[in-house]
Amino acid sequence: MSALVVVVLIVLLVTKLGVAQSSNKTTTNNTDHINTPLTFFCGTNYAMSPTTFFGNLNSTFSQLRSQLSNSGVYYARAHGSENEDAVYGVAQCRNYLSSTECLACFDVAVSILQPTCGFANGAHVFLDNCFLRFENYDQYYDDPQGTLDVDVTEICGNESTSQPATTFNQAVKELLSDIRVATPRTSDFYIASTRQVASGANATIYAIAQCVENASHTICKNCLGTAYNKLYRCLPADEGRAINMACFMRYSKFPFFQNNQTINLIPFLDKGSSSKPGIIIGVSSSAGLLLIIVLFLWFQRWSKSKAIGKDTSESQGARCYSYEDLKLATNNFSDEYLIGKGGFGEVFKAIVDNGIVVAVKRLHVGLRAKKEFENEVNLNSNVRHRNLILQLGWCSDGPQLLLVLEYMPQGSLDKFLWGEKKGTLNWKQRSEIILGIARGLVHLHEEFHIKIIHRDIKSSNILLDDDFQPKIADFGLARFLPEDQTHVSTGFAGTMGYTAPEYATRGRLSEKVDTYSFGIVALEVISGRSCSDVNYSGARMEYLLDHAWQLYEKGIHIKLIDEAIDTNEYQEENVKKIIEIALMCTQPVSLRPTMSETYIMLSSEPQLMQRQMSRPTYNVDRRIHIGAT
Known part of the structure; x- marks a missing residue:
């Protein structure tokens, strides 16, 4: 199996939704069936006799295809059982497909599994229009869920x-x-x-x-x-x-x-109930209820538009709030509404628009920033991704610059790692948080029509929703720093724990600055330690990155994992893989992966392509004091 083939295929999988969406949006009635791969898996056990195995595999695929070629057949199962390397297969198409469309999807599924999985005696692949799976046992026919520990996976647009x-x-x-x-x-x-x-x-x-x-x-x-x-x-x-x-x-x-x-x-x-009058009454009642709902929503929208008046306008999805309205919603920005402080200013909880809970961020920036504030805000308001905080609106009134943001009741990630909620995140939540942060950065760097480099990725800038899914905050704000501030501090005595060395010392900015910071945050999530915490090993003082590297060199980096996590919750190989990826992200900039490469590695199976790594570059003695965020 070629490593290049695997990488290309995984890139295809990572980009699948964007491709499908762009295709759909080009027409108002697109029902062309693009066979978009969603996810696939190759088993870790291998056939004893490749010749026998491939003979059985090809026989199984041929039988499945033959069954699906019949009109009205959407589900098929077959097996090839010569000697020990038996192959049991199942395939299913969506019922809206024609036989020709079903076979086309099946052929794509086969083309994905055959060259990619090699001698693996079990594998499966999901596409939008079909599903294909084979194993070397037949028990899963009667209990498709019971043979693998596979949860339902959501893939969102x-x-x-x-x-x-x-x-x-x-x-x-x-x-x-x-x-x-x-x-x-x-x-x-x-x-x-x-x-x-x-x-x-x-x-x-x-x-x-x-x-x-x-x-x-x-x-x-x-x-x-x-x-x-x-x-x-x-x-x-x-x-x-x-x-x-x-x-x-x-x-x-x-x-x-x-x-x-x-x-x-x-x-x-x-x-x-088989009573027709009952059905008619039910439908009529539903229609009446629907009419009431529509009238209520119309009245609510009319009321809002009237209340907004001249103080509110919309520009590409960003709503302009009046300063007086936000001042009233925060009780004159009183401490009882204060939910956070940072280098850019304070954050207040507020209720606007007849009951919508939001976060209002009052910025303290220089006059230079005000000149480009509205253009930048309009740009950021168009950034919409499930792992990025949604910007709902803004206000520019004299020296007052404010952002109205999506409110996250769980607060920031750092509180769950070493703050008042320390130790409450399990391993599944932590691994999903790491993957979600990576996914959000990929969108900022490569999927949005303009590249956005965050510059200040850290645990306090990662907010969690009610399902503990991460959302990156403060993207696009780094350029609003006052002229004499070249970087926002980490908030821990000014230690530059998150900042890529080439950016902190020489001002060299690229998207790989965010990759470095992501690697540090991933290590924090795994260990439950702040990057600025000091670990004393005899006479040696080690920060988190240094400590992680020392463990990796000794081959015992599994010891980095937070002791609060139950050992039954994770597989050691998976944790070690994520630690290694995090360390890759802290390599010198020429060896550092992009965030899309990082996401691909995190999304793949535990096996990791070996890369030569050297001791990470970091600055534990250089400090900048700008103010906490």
Whole structure:
């Protein structure tokens, strides 16, 4: 297996959603079935006889393809069992496909697994339009979830809906809830349906749910219940998928099946009443309730627009708030509303627009920054990603510069690592936080139409939502530093623990400055220690990065993990891999990976391509004192 092939394939997987979205957005009725790979896995056990194994594998694939070529067949299973290297396979297509489209997806799935997984005697791949799996045992036919410890994985779109979030979210949740209930009650465990967004914008939500046909009713129901809960996290993203061995659920504002391919949900939602008058009354009541909701939302929007008056305008999604309104919402920026302080200013909790909780950041910056403040704010307000704090609005009134931001009730990451909530994050939460930060930085560096370098990635700038998913704050603010301040301090006695050496000492700025800081934050998340904490080993004083490197050189870097984490929660190889990736991020700039390369490594299986690493470059004696953030 070529390492280059693997890297290219993983790059394709990482970029898949952006490609699919851009394709969909070019037309108002795009149902062309692009076979987008979502995720794949190669087993760690290998065939005893490659010749026998490949013979059985090819036989299995051939049988599966033959079955799927029949009209109306969307699920197939087959096996090749000559000698010991038996291969048992299963394939399933989405029911909205034609036989030709189904086979095309199956062929792509085979082309992914065969060259990539080599002699592995088990593997699977998910695509938008189909699923393929093979193993060297057949028990998983009857219990698709029981043979692998695989949770439902959500994959969210990178852009938020252009529709009003409240009505869009409600339409998606209601549609997904209905198909979650209906799908296990159908004969083939499949539902496709649509729902109108009640916003007057003539917007439609498309959604499907599908379980593996040989799953039990209970497995299908439980799997889709979890999928529904995971997809809820994607909102207000304009599309999302939930993937598991036993089920698949997807929604999108872009059509991916024909309007005549929907299935009537009512027979599968009705609790058993066969009275037609009852159904008519129910529908009439629902229509009346819908009318009331629409009128209420219209009145609420009208009231808001009237209250805003001349003090509010919108520019590319950024709302301009009046200073007086924000002053009133924070009780004149009183201490009782204060939730944080930083080098840029204070952060206050506020309630605006008839009940929306937000964070108001009052900036203390120089006059130079004010000249470009509005342009920069308008740019940042268009940055929408689930791992980046959403900028809701701004205010520029004389010397007063304020940002209105998404409110995160859990607060910042540092509080969970060494603050008042120390030790409360489990390993799964920590690993997802590391991956989410990487995903957010990839968006800033490569996916947004203008490259944004954060310059100040640190644990106090990572905020957590209710599901402990990370969101990067303060991106785009570094350029607003006063003229005499070249870098924001880390907030710990001015120690430059997060700052890349080439930037701190020579002012050399590139996106790899963020990569270095990410590596430091990842080590903090793993260890539960601040990068500026000192560990005394005899007469030697070690900061976190130095300590991590010493453990790595000795081959015992697993000892870096926070003792508060239960040893049953993680696999040592996975933790060691993430530590090694974090150390790669702190290498000299020429050897340091980009954030997209870092994300690829974090997203791949525990095996890591060996890279020659040297002692990280860091400055423990150089200090800058600018003020805490």
